[in-house]
Amino acid sequence: MGAIGFDNQKYLTTQSEQIKKRIHQFGGKLYLEFGGKLFDDYHASRVLPGFEPDSKIRMLQQLKDDVEIVIAINAGDIEKNKMRGDLGITYDEDVLRLIDIFRDMGLYVGSVVLTRYSGQDAANAFLHRLEKLGIRCYRHYPIAGYPSDVAHIVSDEGLGKNDYIETSHSLIVVTAPGPGSGKMATCLSQLYHDHKRGVDAGYAKFETFPIWNLPLKHPVNLAYEAATADLDDVNMIDPFHLEAYGITTVNYNRDVEIFPVLNAIFEKIQGKSPYKSPTDMGVNMAGNCIVDDEVCRAASRMEILRRYYTAKTELVQGKGAEETVRKLELVMQQAGVTPEICPAVAAALDKAEATGAPAGAMVLPDGRIITGKTSGTLGAAAALLLNALKALGNIDDQFELISKQVLEPVCHLKTTYLDHRNPRLHTDEVLLTLAISALTNPLADLAKRQLPGLRDSEAHFSVIISEEDLKIFKRLGVRVSCEPKYETKRLYHR
Template sequence: MKIGFDNDKYLKMQSEHIHERIGKFGGKLYLEFGGKLFDDYHASRVLPGFEPDSKLRLLKELSDQAEIVFAISAKDIEKNKIRGDLGITYDSDVIRLIGTYREQGLFVGSVVITQFSGQESALLFKNRLENLGISVYIHYNIPGYPSNIPLIVSENGYGKNDYIETSHPLVIVTAPGPGSGKMAVCLSQLYQEHQRGIEAGYAKFETFPIWNLPLKHPVNLAYEAATADLNDVNMIDPYHLEAYGVTTVNYNRDVEIFPVLNTIFEKIYGSSPYKSPTDMGVNMAGNCICDDEACREASRQEIIRRYYAALNALLKGDASEKEAEKIELLMNMEGITVSDRKVAVKALERAQQTGGPAAALELEDGRIITGKTSNLLGASAALLVNVLKELAGIDHNVHIISPEAIEPIQKLKVDYLNSKNPRLHTDEILIALSASAAVNPIAELALSQLPKLKGCQAHTSVMLSSVDIKTFKKLGVQLTSEAVNERQILS
């Protein structure tokens, strides 16, 4: 993947601006972390060169001053919302991230369950966390939020929420995904701190949308595609334009909540330190793009990937038509179609030629390798074998795994594990290849090529099993699939 983003410059600039913002508030700062904190794969896809752990590296520099508070919506717990890039539920991800941050020497203070209205699943999650020794707080739905400011900034609004006990001057409020209520947690705490006579400030660590890129820049459109399920809309910040005469980009939820934030600040300080939603953000990402066209193309591909993901979710009943329709509108704005994804075109061509499921993967140098379904292998497994042969310079007629080695695995699946599908999945073919590598130097050579798949694009003509999807994710392959069930093709 062509590099379009200077990560070292970003770390330096972002760190400097965080320290600057902390200095503006003498007592305590609530810093809302937008996007993924530990593994921001969306940012790494649309800003090639951005490291997924960049925010974590910044936090470690502040570890002696900071504690982390996780926000998770009771609504997301109830509907088992999934992190698309990892394939795990938000509540499971919170537990995973708590362990990860603690391993990195960061202090996790507590978890707050937001938008609570009596969900039993949220209470069960609360008990689970408390049994692990984690402090849990509850924040409630507020009628008329965010427009009913008199109610919100009152004892029956933010005052009804649990007060989160914190012990560090810098409180990082983060979440497993968007829509978790991070900003509301910060604002509630500002109100509660004020009621206790404690001076506290607020700032927002955000990556998307990028305020100093054009409104319709593909990087910003890709953010809209990523949050299509939330119906987020990028927009010109009207407050910033009025205050400074400068056009900047923000998104609807920040713009809508700004009057509330202003009111809270006025109650605390007598006046607000911010004149616009853009003012309250700390976001240097736009200043660190070193190849604009590389980021534009990466973002176009991300929009198409999001479109395929929405179509897949629609077929499985996990999303509404509105999500796919919105992303299709974004594609029209940018003038792109699914035909602009080269691996999708090749996979469908191979499927048409063979009359069965097929897959394609684009290597770093632009070569596209395909694979088809056979009696022994599924299309994805065949693709991996063909790609590893190509990378290793092995003739495609050479067996790196003998059919005799595959057949016992098929027997195990069908006769002993009661599987109806005898074909090997991607994880099974990699295990077979690993076993062969112990005695076959050619298989060992093929296996050693796996790291080269990271960042490659792939497409399958049918929806894959969860096993195959997880294998591609572990390999770092950016995968899309047609919204077609395999049994429809093979029946």
């Protein structure tokens, strides 16, 4: 376990207290727009060491008697079969996944709302599917002039056309499978309908990044810019907060740009706006829970470097853009980031040069640097994984964890019967053979038991490794980057 920079328990306590205060501020009912990932916020856990990836959902569990969840999904995204890149599933399938996870955690899912609904066939099919599953569904429609035509938006022909979502709890968490799903518009629609019904209610926003009470160019906030380099998001000083209070805070451009319109909508709906700035709308307490600033700065710089290598790799793969790489180079310059901050980079490149073949290196949590080279039976990723397990188990290099009698038949099977060109084992295959060897080889069993110790290691490879290898390292908690080039000049890479 590496150094801790963030007090997770303090975060859970102070964050839930802040939300309770905001509910009370609005007379007992709050629509909370939840940005980012609820269950698996690995970005936050990487840049704030000590932050648990499921912290936000655990915080909601502390309030579960008050919580009702509304999931918003853009009907156009259903029609386009929009995918979650990290999970490889469509947004509509992710809605079902989210419902299952929320229910498993004892949280009440009240309904699903289809935003920007205009009778799309795929959206209708999804509505029918949800209704068959016993899930309440609502429709929200496109509004002409949204978000700038305030007079039309706040009218019976604007927000008034939308279905009113029946809710029964004091904290209505509005979440979604991804950005652009209409979470804010859903909250505004509910405020409009509640006001017409004489119900007191308010709106707040929960985004972890950028952290409002850290400096604009703090590495944690710069790491957020790196994470969103493919979007038009940039961090900026909140000018409204500075004017209202004389205090410098950080927000991001979209919230700052939309605030005057949002403020006018609040005034139109409720007579006056409860907020003087975009920062006022937030309920994020993460900045107050940093206990070691230097640890978080160092972790954030590493995250920026990984994002840079990922962008360069995606450019080679045809999935990225030059502009994204340029933005990341600027962020790196602002944060003082170079490849030299990660010892695994130089170690991997040196190993590749010495062996004349793809290689990898890993910095273990205790600081030791381990390398792995390509061989006739093992790819660089698989070799690095085995060498790291040996190091963690204090197993001498001379001892075999997996005998040739096991490795060679598996390699032969791949090329002879499974039509693979490459006989070398990937990380998933080497773990299976390690598990089999552990039945008769005590050293293999010892190595297998070291797998949890890999978490929070940093690995770098001299070439782009396979998707399967990346997935295995991710599951083991190893953070991976690659040089932006393939092992061969072939056009098709598996």
